[in-house]
Amino acid sequence: MAEDIKTKFKKYQTAPFDSCFPNQNQTRNCWQNYLDSHHCEKAMTAKGGDVSVSEWHRRVYTCLCPISWVSAWNDHRAEGTFPGKI
Template identity: 80%
Template sequence: MAGDTKTKIKNYQTAPFDSCFPNQNQTRNCWQNYLDFHRCEKAVTAKGGDVPVCEWYLCVYKSLCPISWVAAWDDCRAEGMFPGKI
């Protein structure tokens, strides 16, 4: 199973269809994958694990989210003013 995930990440081109976000507007999908990546990264790091487990979320949010949004969210997280729960 882990090998299958690594193969999917290696061959990744764009976000696949997610039935949780069936509409054309993918803003919420972008937001959710950004949060999921940082939650995963936080949890894995706390347990002393390997962060590449979270790469799927990273690939998805990078393909869905505008760079300016990600930059703004990263700045907010650095300042401690991020509105999402990570």
């Protein structure tokens, strides 16, 4: 399974179509992948598992989200004022 994910990462170009977010506006998709990435990373770290599993979500939100949003969200997480549930 892990090998399949690694081969998909090598072929990875940009965020794929997600049927949960069919509209042209991808703001919600960006937000959800940001949350999923950090939630997955937190869960895998707590279990002592491989954190690279959450790499998929990180790559997707990196493609979809403006850099200013991500840096602001990271600042809010560091300050403890992030509005999302991670």
